Amino acid sequence: MAIVADPRRQPPPATLPGAFSGAAVSVAAIMVAGAALVIATWWRAAPPSVGAGAALTDAGRLTGLLAGYVALLQVMLRIRLPVVERRLGTDSINDTHRLLGGYLIVLIVSHATLITAGYALAARSSVPHQLTTLVISYPYILWAVIAACLLIGIAISSLPAIRRRLLYEAWHGLHLLVYVALALAFFHQVTVGEHFRHQAVLRIAWTVLFAGVGAAVIVFRFLRPVCLSFRHRLVVGSVVHETPNIVSIRVTGRNIHRLHARPGQYFRWRFLAPGAWYLVHPFSLSEEPGGRCLRITVRTAGRHTAKLAQLPAGTRVIAEGPCGGLITEASWAGPVALIAGGIGITPLRALFATAPCAENAITLVYRVHDPADIVFRAELERIAARRGGTVHFLTGRRDEPRNDLSPANLTRLCPDLARSRVLICGPPGYAQAIRASLAALGIPRGRVRSESFQM
Amino acid sequence: MKRLLLLVSGTAVAIVVVIAIRAHANPPAHHPPGRPSPTVRAALPSPSAARRAYHSGVATGAVARTDYGTVQVRVTVIHGRIVNVAALRLPHGNQMDVQLSKPAARVLESRVISAQSANVDMVSGATYTSEGYLSSLQSALDRLS
Numbered sequence: 001m002a003i004v005a006d007p008r009r010q011p012p013p014a015t016l017p018g019a020f021s022g023a024a025v026s027v028a029a030i031m032v033a034g035a036a037l038v039i040a041t042w043w044r045a046a047p048p049s050v051g052a053g054a055a056l057t058d059a060g061r062l063t064g065l066l067a068g069y070v071a072l073l074q075v076m077l078r079i080r081l082p083v084v085e086r087r088l089g090t091d092s093i094n095d096t097h098r099l100l101g102g103y104l105i106v107l108i109v110s111h112a113t114l115i116t117a118g119y120a121l122a123a124r125s126s127v128p129h130q131l132t133t134l135v136i137s138y139p140y141i142l143w144a145v146i147a148a149c150l151l152i153g154i155a156i157s158s159l160p161a162i163r164r165r166l167l168y169e170a171w172h173g174l175h176l177l178v179y180v181a182l183a184l185a186f187f188h189q190v191t192v193g194e195h196f197r198h199q200a201v202l203r204i205a206w207t208v209l210f211a212g213v214g215a216a217v218i219v220f221r222f223l224r225p226v227c228l229s230f231r232h233r234l235v236v237g238s239v240v241h242e243t244p245n246i247v248s249i250r251v252t253g254r255n256i257h258r259l260h261a262r263p264g265q266y267f268r269w270r271f272l273a274p275g276a277w278y279l280v281h282p283f284s285l286s287e288e289p290g291g292r293c294l295r296i297t298v299r300t301a302g303r304h305t306a307k308l309a310q311l312p313a314g315t316r317v318i319a320e321g322p323c324g325g326l327i328t329e330a331s332w333a334g335p336v337a338l339i340a341g342g343i344g345i346t347p348l349r350a351l352f353a354t355a356p357c358a359e360n361a362i363t364l365v366y367r368v369h370d371p372a373d374i375v376f377r378a379e380l381e382r383i384a385a386r387r388g389g390t391v392h393f394l395t396g397r398r399d400e401p402r403n404d405l406s407p408a409n410l411t412r413l414c415p416d417l418a419r420s421r422v423l424i425c426g427p428p429g430y431a432q433a434i435r436a437s438l439a440a441l442g443i444p445r446g447r448v449r450s451e452s453f454q455m
Numbered sequence: 456m457k458r459l460l461l462l463v464s465g466t467a468v469a470i471v472v473v474i475a476i477r478a479h480a481n482p483p484a485h486h487p488p489g490r491p492s493p494t495v496r497a498a499l500p501s502p503s504a505a506r507r508a509y510h511s512g513v514a515t516g517a518v519a520r521t522d523y524g525t526v527q528v529r530v531t532v533i534h535g536r537i538v539n540v541a542a543l544r545l546p547h548g549n550q551m552d553v554q555l556s557k558p559a560a561r562v563l564e565s566r567v568i569s570a571q572s573a574n575v576d577m578v579s580g581a582t583y584t585s586e587g588y589l590s591s592l593q594s595a596l597d598r599l600s
Contacts, residue, residue, distance in 0.1 A: 039473060
């Protein structure tokens with residue numbers, strides 16, 4: 001998102017609040033406002049509860065409503081809405097999704113517990129008896145219980161310790177059941193939900209909200225990528241080996257500029273070739289998107305990515321995106337520091353050539369373990385010469401002093417760091433270590449953006 | 456984890472505050488004996504009339520409409536005493552209404568029989584059903600007085 005501002009009126013960059021954190025704040029404000037609206041509607045519409053357990057029942061109803069709302073937010077965060085992708089960036093979206101995921105589970109468990117306890121008090125029955133009554137004789141509660149179990153299972157499978165042990169496909173397949181769970185849970189909301197069952201207007205509004213999110217999923221996750229692929233006739237143009245296990249794939253098509261992809265962004269790629277069509281890979285553009293061509297650069301060491309080295313030219317490509325927010329504002333006039341780890345060079349290679357910055361004030365730090373894994377060396381040096389930028393290649397063991405990610409060493413590599421817009425791409429641990437050093441240097445979080453690749 | 460705890464505790468506080476304010480703004484319709492809530496007062500006899508004897512017979516009350524559905528009762532009076540109140544219609548829009556209103560009707564019937572009037576406490580948690588029940592009962596008793 002370009003921030004329009006008069007450069008003459010700008011305070012010195014060091015005091016500029018981060019435009020990125022501004023976006024995060026506005027997204028958070030929109031989310032909280034939505035929650036407040038949900039609660040306000042309940043306040044106006046729900047009949048007052050009376051008697052024993054009323055407070056528990058009310059709390060149960062509110063947690064239930066919030067759970068429904070947060071579940072929709074979770075979906076909206078995940079359907080790659082272009083504006084959300086650009087403004088928040090992938091790391092921030094993932095972060096929010098994880099946070100709200102845990103929150104959703106807490107809400108669902110509280111909802112079930114509070115409602116059961118509240119009704120049991122009102123009916124003067126025992127909790128187990130009340131639970132049985134709820135599940136057996138209330139409409140769609142059994143469906144909701146199944147939905148809750150699915151969501152809890154999905155949340156458990158996403159805990160880092162469990163996720164590491166699962167195949168990506170297994171984890172992802174399980175995660176797709178979220179849509180089933182939300183559909184199952186919807187029915188008890190409108191049939192038993194206290195203010196929905198008595199007020200047709202609210203019931204219809206809630207239904208429209210769910211249907212709208214469902215439609216957005218279909219449009220943004222399925223129809224749009226397929227339409228883009230056909231409209232732009234995306235096919236594999238060529239596959240070039242950069243190093244023995246890194247290849248660049250050129251995807252050609254027409255009117256590429258109308259994809260509105262920006263340097264630093266990525267697409268989720270599906271290559272319609274035997275043995276590869278059922279896999280989706282997030283790969284960054286490794287070159288500024290041109291008129292007829294998008295270039296991605298891929299490590300082929302993985303179980304699935306190995307197949308990509310043999311893609312024949314002409315293979316049809318379906319691309320979902322553009323995703324990610326590793327971008328700079330057009331108006332940025334200060335220095336820029338790009339810090340890459342391993343194959344994380346790809347989006348930064350595109351940004352190195354294009355990111356707006358003060359004259360001669362762009363620095364790229366490129367860290368790889370093995371010098372043989374350096375890609376784009378010639379390209380990077382050519383760009384550095386053209387733009388008056390600086391490239392540092394850091395190779396060798398991690399514990400060598402020159403490879404240190406400490407604040408002192410980063411400042412040595414990028415002298416202007418304290419005033420820079422910083423963009424990081426690398427493995428999660430790498431990005432985290434650098435963020436910690438930048439925080440120690442007092443660089444506001446809003447001026448730093450990182451994207452970590454992890455499947 | 457820290458942010459999740461913050462979010463959860465913030466929500467808990469918000470919910471407690473919302474419920475507390477709402478309970479304060481809409482005090483529960485539960486009313487002490489002899490002081491019926493304004494909405495039912497019109498249908499209820501004055502306490503002094505409560506002990507009046509009724510003619511023997513069976514009378515069906517008027518249909519009372521509530522937000523949750525209609526309520527209608529039939530009262531049986533033998534030798535001036537209310538011996539039975541049958542609920543002819545109760546809210547039954549869904550399982551939840553049925554589950555709330557049936558036990559409420561039983562409780563109301565026993566309260567009515569021991570008080571020998573329609574001037575009894577409503578059942579908490581089933582206020583609308585109680586209001587309808589007692590107003591239908593009162594119209595039935597009026598026919599027998």
